[in-house]
Amino acid sequence: MSFKYIDLSEFDPLSIADNETATAPETLHFQEDHYGEQQQQQQHSPQVWQPLEQCLKSSPASHNSDSSSSHIQPLELPNSADLHWFSADANGDNQREAKRHLLRDYLRERQREFTNYSDLLVHCGTWNVNNQFDDSFDLTEWLQPPRDQRAPDIYALGFQELDMSPLSNTMTYITQRSDREEKWIRLCQRCFPSSHCYSIVKTVRLLSTFLLVAAKDSLRNDIHSIRFGTQATGLMGFGPNKGGTAVRFQLGDTQFTFVNCHLAAGEDKLENRYNDFRDIQQKLKLMFEGTAGRYELLSHVGDAVGSHVTFFFGDLNFRLSGVSKEAVEARLFDTERPGAVEELLARHDELRRARAQARYGNIFLSYSEASIDFWPTYKYEIGSQRFDSEKVRVPSWCDRILYRAEDVRCEPLKYRSQHSYVYSDHKPVTCTFNTQVARVDVERQKRTIKRGVQWLDSLENAVLPQCTLEPGHEVQFGELSFSDTYRASLTLRNTGRVSASWQLMPTPGGEFSGVHASPVESRIPIGGSETIMLDATLGPCQWPQAVQRWAAGKADSAFAPGDVLVIALIGGPHIFAVPKGDIVPSCYGLPLACLCRLREPVLKTDRQSFRRLLRDCLESAGSSETCSNLGPPVHPIPVEVTRLLEATGDPDSPLLLPADPSEEDASMPSDSQLASIADALSRGAELPARLPPGAILQALLLLLHMLPDRPLLPGARQSQLARDLLSRVFAWARRLLKGPNWRHRDALVLRLARALDRPVAGSAPPSEAAIREVRRGLEQSANGGAQGAAQPQAFRQPDLIQL
DSSP, X not given: OOOOOOOOTTOOTTSOOOOTTOOOOSOOOOOHHHHHHHHHHHOOOOOOOOOHHHHHHSOOOOOOOSOOSSSSOOOOOOOTTTTGGGSHHHHOHHHHHHHHHHHHHHHHHTGGGSEEEEEEEEEEEEEEOTTOOOTTOOOHHHHSOOTTSOOOSXXXXXXXXXXXXXXXXXXXXXXXXXXXXXXXXXXHHHHSOTTSOEEEEEEEEETTEEEEEEEEGGGGGGEEEEEEEEEEOSGGGTOTTSEEEEEEEEETTEEEEEEEEEOOOSTTOHHHHHHHHHHHHHHOEEEETTOTTOEEESOBTTBOTTOSEEEEEEEOOOOBOSXXXXXXXXXXXXXXXXXXXXXXXXXXXXXXXXXXXXXHHHHHTTOBOOOOOSOOOBOBOTTSSSBOOSSOOOOBOOEEEEEEESSSOEEEEEEEEOTTOOSSSBOOEEEEEEEEEXXXXXXXXXXXXXXXXXXXXXXXXXXXXXXXXXXXXXXXXXXXXXXXXXXEEEEEEEOSSSOEEEEEEOOTTSSBTTEEEEOSEEEEOTTOEEEEEEEEEOOTTTHHHHHHHHHTTOSSTTSOTTOOEEEEETTSOEEEEEEEEEEOOOSTTOOHHHHTTOSSXXXXXXXXXXXXXXXXXXXXXXXXXXXXXXXXXXXXXXXHHHHHHHHTOOTTSOOOOOSSTTSOOTTOOOHHHHHHHHHHHHHTOOOOSSOOTTHHHHHHHHHHHTOOOOOOSSSTTOOHHHHHHHHHHHHHHHHHTSGGGGGGHHXXXXXXXXXXXXXXXXXXXXXXXXXXXXXXXXXXHHHTOTTGGGSOGGGOOTTOOOO
């Protein structure tokens, strides 16, 4: 076990405050109600850190804080002359933050040099008294330690169903005190070990759930920063018949928290008990004694924030499930087979089973429990040792004591049940813990910090994190095809003398041109490394720009010159990685003038000839005068478009198109499927089989969407190639909408309008004008309108239905 008793996560050795006035009070009384009033006047005053700049530029001032979750208490560091290079003006905020982390590490490694430790014996007890009380009750066995143990230093006793009378419930809401509570306090005090004097630190009550914390008088000057609170979880989720009570205080420089609870009752109520447990953990507010309105939460998502040792006990009501009452009794009374208790707990105990389940384990696993070797604590006939026969309850270990320790040693010594008690239907349970209290020697701590600052002075250069990239600053992806994914990796190695935290900085565009990294941040220990996986995919948004760079003959055309991965070291320099790679030409993203002049598929055309043709077509920007210099088109429309139209022109094949084109289509092909379709078109090969229904249709729409020719729809600047393409597309659409696909006409119109209206970089929906033009085009195609007379015979569709 690592004995890191000091939590330095919030400790800032570079932000100092004067604490000369933070002295221990001379007297501190423990007399119940008067305790809080006198503590408010004489309470410890641990200091709040203030920024370094304020401390160096202003006179010292003392500050009060709520509490400290660290054993490292604030103290005075050397003067400003010793800290001149810590200021933000000297080296910047990042470097100053790195030095803070390094000094924290230095102190954490040397905390034993200025911390003293002493043993502390804590006695926790829980008992559901079932509304029973008699002044003759003998609590000696419950409260007295075994003969081989010394008297406990602290008692934490939790009661459930303390007083269920209607009058007591009314008094609870009016005065928070009841006669039954006072009687139990006096009864407990009478049974404390007579060899020592004990005083009440705090009592907290929620209806009939009552928590009493007492300590030896010899410890009272060390106990301060007392907080307490309740959380109701009963009827409708906020009734006080169930819930938890808690007390937290600081002893020396160690935080202790005690939580007594009564969770939901009943068999098959595991979910309710889990919700109660979680609500108490996450919602219970600890009020500062003597100060109105100030509080802190008990914990955050199961972590006892601010507490080094936490004890969670009470009538947790976890039952034995999946077994009958008779089977449990038969196994317990079977003396020929030892190990009955452990066998029943391992197989049927709800708490143990919940800790093994992912749903519940996140909150239960942070707590531990000592080994149980006593019989079930519930349910018995009052006045006897027999299990209850009236309600036929399955005997269970309902009363439990859990604990957790953060950076502090805490060992259970004896976990037992007082089986001889017959006052209630529950048996009381106790557990004694041997833990430690840390006390910081302030003068020794000052000397250690001063040595740390001197050490940092001599290692100023080593304070900064240093990392190198392997194999280098260039990330080679090779040749990238459209929509396909390529993977590369970088290794970030910590070559410095401190741990290095890094994060990937976003580019101004928010994305690295299709490069995605994992992870995007981490902390690398000294001598360690982190492998960063990079996935590059040139999709519809990145491909058109890459095609233009390739046509212009630029090297590494897959990425723009500004596509740089910036790795920021926290407190250190930035590291740059440049993605490198070229593209493999594809039919996607090419202008009509280029596609219609190709005699062979893209990948079967001479690379240099194709590059010249593409460059000329892009420079012409669709101008008929410039395009005429390239010679007449070989095809009226691109062969690739024709192939996709023919592959999707069957009106009997159902269209899978949601009404809203912004929704994700079930038929949308994946990146790899789209890459295979594009490769087949670019090579002139057969289209891949076993694609999702409608994948070819989506590939066709994307091919139209990625055409750089604009405008495609009728207008003053529309080219003849665009008119021929629209004529064929509209005729295809009319044929496709025959029969059962007619009900998808509006969805297809929206998608065609979006594909033909604006280039793929635009994410806005199609304009109303574009939708009208598509509808008009479909009508003209059906009626053989003015343009229909000039169409080739193969493109005419005389039998199409009117819109």
